[in-house]
Every structure is written in C-alpha cells, then in structure tokens.
Amino acid sequence: MAKNLSTREENYSQWYNDLxxxxxxxxxxxxxxxxxxxxxxxxIWEKMxxxxxxxxxxxxxxxAYFPLFIPKSFFSREADHVEGFAxxxxxxxxxxxxxxxxxxxxxxxxxxxxxxxxxxxPTSETxxxxxxxxxxxxxRDLPLLINQWAxxxxxxxxxxxxxxxxxxxxxxxxxxxxxxxxxxxxxxxILGIYTEFAENWMAMPVIQGIKSPNERFAGAVETxxxxxxxxxxxxxxxxxxxxxxxxxxxxxDVKFLxxxxxLEYVWATSWGxxxxxxxxxxxxxxxxxxxxxxxxLAPIQVVIVPIYKKEEELAQISGVAESIKxxxxxxxxxxxxxxxxxxxPGWKFSEYEFKGVPVRLAIGPRDLQNGTVEVARRDTLxxxxxxIADIENKIEHLLEQIQRxxxxxxxxxxxxxxxxxxTWEDFTETLETKGGFILAHWxxxxxxxxxxxxxxxATIRAIPLNKQFSGEGKCxxxxxxxxxxxxxxxxx
Amino acid sequence: MAKNLSTREENYSQWYNDLxxxxxxxxxxxxxxxxxxxxxxxxIWEKMxxxxxxxxxxxxxxxAYFPLFIPKSFFSREADHVEGFAxxxxxxxxxxxxxxxxxxxxxxxxxxxxxxxxxxxPTSETxxxxxxxxxxxxxRDLPLLINQWAxxxxxxxxxxxxxxxxxxxxxxxxxxxxxxxxxxxxxxxILGIYTEFAENWMAMPVIQGIKSPNERFAGAVETxxxxxxxxxxxxxxxxxxxxxxxxxxxxxDVKFLxxxxxLEYVWATSWGxxxxxxxxxxxxxxxxxxxxxxxxLAPIQVVIVPIYKKEEELAQISGVAESIKxxxxxxxxxxxxxxxxxxxPGWKFSEYEFKGVPVRLAIGPRDLQNGTVEVARRDTLxxxxxxIADIENKIEHLLEQIQRxxxxxxxxxxxxxxxxxxTWEDFTETLETKGGFILAHWxxxxxxxxxxxxxxxATIRAIPLNKQFSGEGKCxxxxxxxxxxxxxxxxx
Numbered sequence: 003m004a005k006n007l008s009t010r011e012e013n014y015s016q017w018y019n020d021l022x023x024x025x026x027x028x029x030x031x032x033x034x035x036x037x038x039x040x041x042x043x044x045x046i047w048e049k050m051x052x053x054x055x056x057x058x059x060x061x062x063x064x065x066a067y068f069p070l071f072i073p074k075s076f077f078s079r080e081a082d083h084v085e086g087f088a089x090x091x092x093x094x095x096x097x098x099x100x101x102x103x104x105x106x107x108x109x110x111x112x113x114x115x116x117x118x119x120x121x122x123x124p125t126s127e128t129x130x131x132x133x134x135x136x137x138x139x140x141x142r143d144l145p146l147l148i149n150q151w152a153x154x155x156x157x158x159x160x161x162x163x164x165x166x167x168x169x170x171x172x173x174x175x176x177x178x179x180x181x182x183x184x185x186x187x188x189x190x191x192i193l194g195i196y197t198e199f200a201e202n203w204m205a206m207p208v209i210q211g212i213k214s215p216n217e218r219f220a221g222a223v224e225t226x227x228x229x230x231x232x233x234x235x236x237x238x239x240x241x242x243x244x245x246x247x248x249x250x251x252x253x254x255d256v257k258f259l260x261x262x263x264x265l266e267y268v269w270a271t272s273w274g275x276x277x278x279x280x281x282x283x284x285x286x287x288x289x290x291x292x293x294x295x296x297x298x299l300a301p302i303q304v305v306i307v308p309i310y311k312k313e314e315e316l317a318q319i320s321g322v323a324e325s326i327k328x329x330x331x332x333x334x335x336x337x338x339x340x341x342x343x344x345x346x347p348g349w350k351f352s353e354y355e356f357k358g359v360p361v362r363l364a365i366g367p368r369d370l371q372n373g374t375v376e377v378a379r380r381d382t383l384x385x386x387x388x389x390i391a392d393i394e395n396k397i398e399h400l401l402e403q404i405q406r407x408x409x410x411x412x413x414x415x416x417x418x419x420x421x422x423x424x425t426w427e428d429f430t431e432t433l434e435t436k437g438g439f440i441l442a443h444w445x446x447x448x449x450x451x452x453x454x455x456x457x458x459x460a461t462i463r464a465i466p467l468n469k470q471f472s473g474e475g476k477c478x479x480x481x482x483x484x485x486x487x488x489x490x491x492x493x494x
Numbered sequence: 495m496a497k498n499l500s501t502r503e504e505n506y507s508q509w510y511n512d513l514x515x516x517x518x519x520x521x522x523x524x525x526x527x528x529x530x531x532x533x534x535x536x537x538i539w540e541k542m543x544x545x546x547x548x549x550x551x552x553x554x555x556x557x558a559y560f561p562l563f564i565p566k567s568f569f570s571r572e573a574d575h576v577e578g579f580a581x582x583x584x585x586x587x588x589x590x591x592x593x594x595x596x597x598x599x600x601x602x603x604x605x606x607x608x609x610x611x612x613x614x615x616p617t618s619e620t621x622x623x624x625x626x627x628x629x630x631x632x633x634r635d636l637p638l639l640i641n642q643w644a645x646x647x648x649x650x651x652x653x654x655x656x657x658x659x660x661x662x663x664x665x666x667x668x669x670x671x672x673x674x675x676x677x678x679x680x681x682x683x684i685l686g687i688y689t690e691f692a693e694n695w696m697a698m699p700v701i702q703g704i705k706s707p708n709e710r711f712a713g714a715v716e717t718x719x720x721x722x723x724x725x726x727x728x729x730x731x732x733x734x735x736x737x738x739x740x741x742x743x744x745x746x747d748v749k750f751l752x753x754x755x756x757l758e759y760v761w762a763t764s765w766g767x768x769x770x771x772x773x774x775x776x777x778x779x780x781x782x783x784x785x786x787x788x789x790x791l792a793p794i795q796v797v798i799v800p801i802y803k804k805e806e807e808l809a810q811i812s813g814v815a816e817s818i819k820x821x822x823x824x825x826x827x828x829x830x831x832x833x834x835x836x837x838x839p840g841w842k843f844s845e846y847e848f849k850g851v852p853v854r855l856a857i858g859p860r861d862l863q864n865g866t867v868e869v870a871r872r873d874t875l876x877x878x879x880x881x882i883a884d885i886e887n888k889i890e891h892l893l894e895q896i897q898r899x900x901x902x903x904x905x906x907x908x909x910x911x912x913x914x915x916x917t918w919e920d921f922t923e924t925l926e927t928k929g930g931f932i933l934a935h936w937x938x939x940x941x942x943x944x945x946x947x948x949x950x951x952a953t954i955r956a957i958p959l960n961k962q963f964s965g966e967g968k969c970x971x972x973x974x975x976x977x978x979x980x981x982x983x984x985x986x
Contacts, residue, residue, distance in 0.1 A: 032568075032624050033612065036561035041640060044558045066536045069528035070562075070614075070645055070661050071584070074591070076524075078599035089591055092563070093602055094614070096585040097649040099566070107570035110585055110611055119602055120525065122562075122586070122614075132524050142836060148533060153562055153645065157589040169562050344634060 009290045014234040022163045025293045035161040035168030045301035057195045063147040071120035076128035080253040086220020090157035092122040122155040130176045131254040140259045146178040164281030172276035178268045185269035189245040192273045193226040196241035205296035205408035206286045211464025223247035229463045231416045232285040235437020237463045237491035243273035293358030297401040305354045306339045309366035319365050329394040443484035445477035463489045501782045506726040514655045517785045527653040527660030537793035549687045555639040563612035568620035572745040578712020582649035584614040614647040622668045623746040632751045638670040656773030664768035670760045677761035681737040684765045685718040688733035697788035697900035698778045703956025715739035721955045723908045724777040727929020729955045729983035735765035785850030789893040797846045798831045801858035821886040935976035937969035955981045
C-alpha cells in the first residue's frame with residue numbers, strides 16, 4: 003500500500019478516486035462535474051491522441067473543426083437523437099453580462115437574450131450534417147472521412163473523474179458515403195482501429211460486438227462497440243462506432259447525385275473514444291501500490307535515480323546516468339533522470355512506483371565499480387542487476403516485455419472472469435459472487451433485457467460479432483428460444 | 495486571377511473572404527459568428543500546433559486541461575479583468591431541455607436553472623488561478639509552466655473568418671513563479687518563441703514590443719507583443735505574452751512559502767496565439783492567383799500531376815511519379831500524387847496553384863523520354879525543367895529557397911512600408927496614402943493615444959523593445975517632449 007491508498011479489496015471505488023487524485027492525473031474543479039486534467043494525466047491523453055490520430059490518418063481520415071454551439075432546433079430534427087441527447091445539456095441563453103447596479107459584481111444582461119438558445123454540443127452529428135448538406139452534391143464528393151478532436155458537455159448528475167464528467171475530451175468521426183455497404187465497412191474498420199488501440203497500446207483486451215437496440219446510440223441503425231473488463235469485474239465501454247444509415251441525411255436533407263445520375267440520400271457513420279479511456283487504463287492495470295502504465299502510453303517510460311552520499315559520487319553517477327539517458331532517448335524511449343537533492347532515493351522510489359513508471363534504474367557507488375545498474379520493473383515489482391553494456395537494447399526489450407505481460411495478465415483475468423451460464427439462478431449467483439462477463443442466452447427482446455437490468459443491474463454489453471457463441475438455447479430469463487449467447491455484465 | 499477571385503487591388507477584404515472560402519480553409523457556420531474550419535485549413539492549424547507545442551515543451555512547459563466553464567463570480571475578483579472580459583460572452587443559465595408541451599420540439603426546462611451562471615471561457619486566468627491555489631504551497635512547487643490547447647468564446651459583434659470569430663481555437667500558457675524577475679524572463683522567452691515561429695515557420699517578419707496601457711491585456715502589468723504587416727498596409731497582432739505581476743495571485747489568494755520561509759504572493763504570466771494566425775498567414779503571402787503557403791506549414795508541400803493521353807502512358811508515368819514520391823517522403827516532404835482521371839491536368843494546375851501548394855511537378859511522355867520533370871514554384875510562378883536524377887535533394891533545396899524567399903519578400907514589403915514621420919500632417923497623409931507602420935514620437939499619455947485613434951483609427955501597435963528608435967523628439971499630436979518613437983498603424 004502506498005500513500006495510504008485504499009486497497010482494491012477494501013474499497014475499489016475509493017481506491018480508484020484516490021489513485022487518480024494522488025497520482026496527479028486529474029481532480030475535480032470549482033465547476034460541478036467538470037474536471038481539471040493535470041499535466042501527468044494530460045500527457046497520457048496526448049499519447050493516446052497521437053496514436054489514434056496516426057491510425058485515423060493512415061486510413062484516409064482528415065481532421066476538421068465544427069462549432070461548440072448547436073442551435074436548439076437542430077436537435078429536434080432526428081426523432082431518436084433528440085430523445086437521447088437534447089435533455090441533460092448546457093444551454094446558452096444570453097450573450098452579455100453587465101455590472102450589477104449595486105456594485106456587487108456582474109449580472110446577466112437580460113436585454114442580451116438569444117433569439118434561439120444554443121446547446122453546448124453533447125455530440126456533433128446535427129451541426130455536422132447541417133454543414134455536409136453544402137459540401138455534398140455528387141458521388142464525386144464522397145466519401146467524406148472527417149474526424150474532430152473536441153470537448154463535449156453532457157450534464158451528468160453523478161460524475162466520476164475520467165469515467166463520467168460533465169465536460170470531457172474526445173474524438174468524434176463523422177463520415178459520409180455513397181452506399182450502405184461502404185458505410186457499414188467504415189463502421190467496422192473503425193471498430194478494428196479501436197480494438198488495435200485498446201489491445202496494442204493500452205494492453206487492454208476487448209470484446210467486439212454490437213449493441214442491443216436498448217443500448218444503441220440515439221439515431222443509429224447499428225452500434226458497434228468494444229468492451230473491456232475492469233479488475234472489480236465490471237465492464238467498461240471503451241469505444242463505439244455507429245452505422246447511422248440515412249437517418250441524419252434525411253433529417254438534414256443531404257442528397258447526392260449517384261454515378262447512375264439518381265438523387266439519393268447519403269449514408270453515414272459516427273464513432274468516438276474519449277478521456278474515459280484514461281479511467282479504463284487505470285482500472286485495467288493498476289494495483290495497491292499505485293498506477294501501472296503500459297510502456298507505450300507512459301509519459302515517462304524509464305526513470306533513473308542516483309544513490310549517493312557525497313557530491314563526488316553524484317558527479318560520477320551523473321556521468322553514467324546521462325550517457326544511459328542519451329542512449330535510451332536515441333531509441334525513442336522517454337527518460338527522466340531525477341537528480342533532485344530535495345528528495346531522498348526512498349521517496350523517489352515510491353513516488354515513481356506510485357506513478358506507474360514502467361522501469362526504474364538505480365545507480366549507486368557499487369554499481370559504478372561493477373559497471374552495473376539496478377533495474378526494477380513496475381508490473382511485477384521484480385528487481386534485477388544488469389551490466390550497463392548494451393543497456394539500451396536490454397531496456398527496449400524489457401519495455402516490450404512489460405507491454406506484453408500487462409496485456410497477457412489482463413487477458414488471463416478476463417478469461418478467468420468470463421462465465422458461461424444457462425439458468426437464471428446461475429446467472430444471478432455468478433453476478434453476485436464473481437461478477438465479470440456472463441455469456442448467456444437471451445430471447446432478443448427489449449422487455450427481457452429491461453427486466454434483467456431492473457432485477458440485477460446487469461446489461462447486455464455486446465452481441466458477439468460473426469456468430470461467435472451461436473447455437474440453440476433458451477433465454478435465461480424468459481425460457482424462450484435463442485440462437486446465440488450475448489455478453490452480460492454490470493458496467494461503468 | 496483565379497476562380498473569379500477579386501484582386502487585392504480591387505477589394506482586399508473581398509479578396510480575403512473569397513480566398514478563405516474557395517480555398518476550402520473555412521466557412522461560416524449555422525451559428526452566428528462561429529466558423530467551420532475545413533480539413534485543409536485545419537491541416538495548417540495542426541502544423542502550427544505541432545511546431546509551437548514542440549517549442550513549448552523544449553522550454554520545459556507541459557500541457558493540461560481546465561474546464562470550459564467559469565463561474566460568473568470568478569470574473570469579478572480581478573477588477574481590470576472583469577472590465578475587459580466578462581461582458582460580451584456566452585452565458586449558460588440552464589442545464590436541461592424538455593419536450594415542448596405542444597409537441598413542436600424542445601424547450602428550456604425552467605426548473606433546471608443554475609444557481610450561479612457559467613460563462614464559456616473567453617480566457618482562463620480566473621479558473622486556472624483558482625486551481626493553482628491548491629497546487630502551490632512552497633517555492634518547491636514553482637515554477638509551474640503549463641499550457642492549454644483549447645477553444646474559447648468571445649461574443650464579437652462583427653466577425654471575419656479566422657481574424658475575429660465568436661469561437662476560436664488557441665493555446666494559452668499560464669505560468670507561476672517565485673520572483674518578479676523569473677516571471678518577466680518567462681514573458682520575454684515566450685515572445686522569443688512567438689517571434690521564431692512567425693519568422694521561421696510562417697515566413698512572416700514581426701516587430702517585437704510592448705503595448706501601451708490602453709492596449710494592454712485586462713489584468714496585466716505589461717503586455718509584450720509581436721506585430722506583423724499585412725499586404726494592405728494594416729497591422730495584425732500575431733501573439734501576446736503578458737507579465738501579470740501578482741494581480742491574479744492576489745485576486746485568488748495564491749501564496750507560497752519562500753526559501754527564506756516568508757509567505758509571498760506568486761508571480762504570473764499568460765500568453766497565447768490563436769487560429770487568427772491562419773488569417774495572418776493568408777494575408778501575408780497570398781496573391782491574386784490564390785493562396786501562397788510557406789513550405790513549412792503547407793499541408794501538401796509537393797503535388798505531382800501526370801500528363802497523358804493513353805492508359806499505357808499513365809502506367810509509365812505513375813511508375814516514375816511513385817518513385818519520386820517515395821524519395822521525397824523519405825526526406826519528410828509531404829507529397830500528393832494526383833492521378834485522378836475525373837479531372838484534367840489544366841484543372842489540377844489551377845486548383846493546386848489556388849490552394850498554395852509550394853511546388854508542382856508535372857510529368858508527361860516527353861519527360862519520360864528525357865528523364866526530366868517540369869517543376870513549377872508557387873511563390874514566383876516560375877517553371878523549370880529538371881533532370882530526375884537526385885530530384886529529392888533538388889526539391890528539398892527548392893522548398894528551403896521558397897521558405898526564405900517568402901520571408902525576404904515580406905520583410906522587404908514591411909521595410910518599404912515602415913515610415914518615419916515627425917509631423918501631424920505627415921502622419922495623417924502617410925496613413926491615408928501609404929498605410930503601413932509609422933514610427934513617430936508620442937508623449938506617453940493615454941489621452942493623446944485616444945485622440946489619435948479617434949481622429950485616424952490608428953493605434954499604437956508596439957513600443958519597441960530595448961530602446962530601439964529612442965532619441966529626443968516631440969509628440970506628433972501634442973508637441974510635448976518624447977524620448978522614443980513608437981509604432982503606429984491601423985490594425986486588424
């Protein structure tokens with residue numbers, strides 16, 4: 003246990019909150035439900051952004067920027083969308099303040115009332131499709147493959163740092179296509195990118211699937227998703243990709259002249275991941291000693307701590323440390339050499355352990371004599387003494403090993419916590435005693451899904467893709483016939 | 495003249511607007527005063543961001559993210575700041591919509607009224623210093639060198655794409671220091687970064703200076719600025735860096751325990767540049783044929799256009815074009831090979847000329863025979879025929895040459911349009927007939943500055959740093975003594 007951190011066993015929720023705040027990732031702000039993302043947390047987001055942005059661009063997407071504000075009337079255009087999004091949101095009604103007559107500060111100037119209220123975007127389909135109307139005339143203008151990095155606001159009542167905040171940062175892709183097939187292919191391609199990102203960068207295995215109608219994005223025809231399992235046995239939605247059909251094209255009257263010279267509605271997708279992924283990253287790997295970060299997303303991958311008593315020793319150690327730092331940086335590894343004299347080595351050890359730095363190197367006078375360095379890895383907490391010769395290749399290799407190990411550990415955890423059940427009793431008992439993903443038969447109706455949610459708080463996280471887990475069976479709740487198992491879990 | 499673009503001579507303002515829209519940089523949105531930044535325009539912003547972000551990080555700054563919303567009362571804390579910023583702004587008063595009773599859509603739910611209104615940040619000093627209060631206890635917590643990339647909103651009445659919009663994107667640095675000297679040094683260091691960026695990346699020469707009290711940032715002790723000259727002889731503020739003294743520390747009660755164990759107020763700076771720079775970039779270099787972009791910020795640096803009649807020719811040309819593309823990309827040069835058969839070469843030539851691509855390569859059947867390629871540079875519109883051998887080094891060199899040439903041309907323009915005047919008659923006549931920067935003596939009073947502004951619309955753009963243009967003289971307006979010339983101009 004570090005810094006009086008609650009253990010996961012004692013209180014998982016408290017452990018998470020303490021960790022986020024004490025590891026300097028984020029904190030609550032003076033504004034209800036809005037967080038401040040601190041530099042260490044933001045550095046993780048920047049690494050996530052860079053990796054995702056590179057993948058989007060490699061697949062032909064470009065970035066753009068659309069307004070923060072959406073006219074209120076835009077939401078009413080798509081019937082499902084307005085139900086899903088235009089409720090709990092921040093509404094701008096005025097555009098001016100004035101000095102209070104009593105000198106007590108500033109007050110809203112009632113004369114500066116907007117004719118139509120503006121909503122802070124909770125998601126941008128409406129304003130973007132209103133814009134696309136002017137951009138699309140012919141099949142030659144398609145596809146449009148556009149992404150936006152932006153802040154969005156949803157007025158959540160109960161908020162938790164990263165996982166659910168009133169304002170959050172995300173990317174939202176909005177693409178336009180000439181055919182249904184191409185749009186579906188795009189939705190699935192993005193699901194592939196999200197999967198690759200979760201597994202190869204976050205070291206977090208995910209299941210891929212589609213959402214049941216109840217859990218579908220408001221306005222979508224199909225919602226694809228990736229879902230991960232957290233250490234407390236709850237699921238977390240890590241990304242969604244929506245096939246929107248022609249719903250928004252119809253709502254905003256976006257038509258194009260096809261190759262066959264026919265006027266048709268455009269096909270659409272939208273997809274996004276958010277700063278919520280930082281919450282997932284924390285909960286997937288961290289332990290009672292603090293954060294554990296996968297090397298590919300760690301702001302600092304290697305920290306070097308000098309251990310010395312006399313100033314001459316520090317000078318010698320610094321020589322070695324700086325040359326190791328240079329050699330590692332030449333390999334693209336980010337390194338901090340912490341030679342501050344205001345903190346003791348023991349304090350630094352626990353600080354970097356708490357902050358999840360994947361590899362710690364310590365160099366003392368004896369190491370100087372022996373040409374060695376002490377290496378500690380954060381994931382297993384194992385220590386080793388290595389010869390300095392060729393250290394950059396050894397560390398590069400070690401970082402890859404840690405990345406793989408974290409993935410493997412999370413995958414084993416998920417496998418151990420995925421249960422196949424066939425009866426209602428087994429279902430409820432598994433939920434109560436073990437948690438995790440439960441693969442069970444479902445009759446395909448919303449009524450059953452809602453009844454199960456009401457009784458157990460478990461929801462259908464995903465209907466597996468490609469007929470995985472297909473086969474005849476009976477719905478655990480209604481007993482009606484079912485031809486495929488689906489993933490149930492309690493979720494964040 | 496391209497695409498029926500107005501010429502600069504005819505109507506500079508119209509030329510600018512047409513260019514922004516027709517070159518696919520940005521357009522007005524459905525929301526008053528807010529723009530859509532289109533992919534080509536946003537790609538320029540991304541290049542600007544990357545260059546600036548690298549410079550900030552190299553000088554020890556880190557990024558973070560603070561809330562979009564600021565409680566109304568925060569603005570009243572700093573007396574000057576509230577006057578400057580808390581007036582024309584977007585005010586959030588409610589957090590919920592509901593279905594209209596008459597079924598006509600959604601309306602504001604009057605029951606969901608916020609206790610305290612929230613302002614969409616016009617700048618973030620207040621919320622950030624309210625946060626810093628909890629982050630700073632001792633000198634060991636200083637300096638804090640934090641930057642934020644964000645959207646901000648100022649409810650401007652008259653807007654112009656990029657130059658003045660209700661919502662815009664920017665970076666805002668907010669630093670905290672233990673001493674006045676260190677904070678002043680930081681403000682000046684950032685001014686150096688802005689200068690380097692404007693001159694080396696944007697190829698846009700700037701003058702450095704400080705603002706007169708009238709033009710100072712609301713809440714600052716000193717505002718440093720860089721100012722550039724546009725082709726119509728008007729000045730444009732390209733970046734500001736503010737030394738805030740202890741004003742915000744006092745307003746938000748942020749104190750630290752010094753090394754000498756004394757409780758002192760923290761010293762502050764803030765600084766920013768915005769998407770306005772894209773407007774400056776356009777106006778600094780572009781011509782009546784369209785955009786002219788400096789190679790370092792051009793989304794596409796080189797375009798290759800095949801010229802062919804038969805399919806076999808295209809196949810052969812493509813072989814050569816792809817190998818040139820690979821060789822250029824290996825040097826980090828961004829290349830588009832436009833082999834679309836839906837557009838003719840002539841259309842492509844004028845398209846890329848209009849979009850300011852610095853270098854165009856054309857390859858036809860005769861080039862194949864001769865081992866040559868036709869090279870056209872956008873800045874001078876000159877064409878040349880080059881041997882393909884070693885083409886990547888020739889093009890790399892050419893791009894550097896274009897970058898330098900644009901800077902040199904803009905510098906010559908500024909020098910030709912900087913006038914030293916000594917009398918009021920000369921001042922007003924120069925303003926009317928020539929425009930540009932006018933170096934003139936000023937008595938140092940706000941009254942004189944305001945009178946000059948009222949009579950001529952010219953403002954003091956900068957008081958030169960380091961006693962440049964110092965020397966005894968008489969104020970052009972009041973005739974009172976002055977010991978330094980200052981830069982006057984009409985400005986954007």
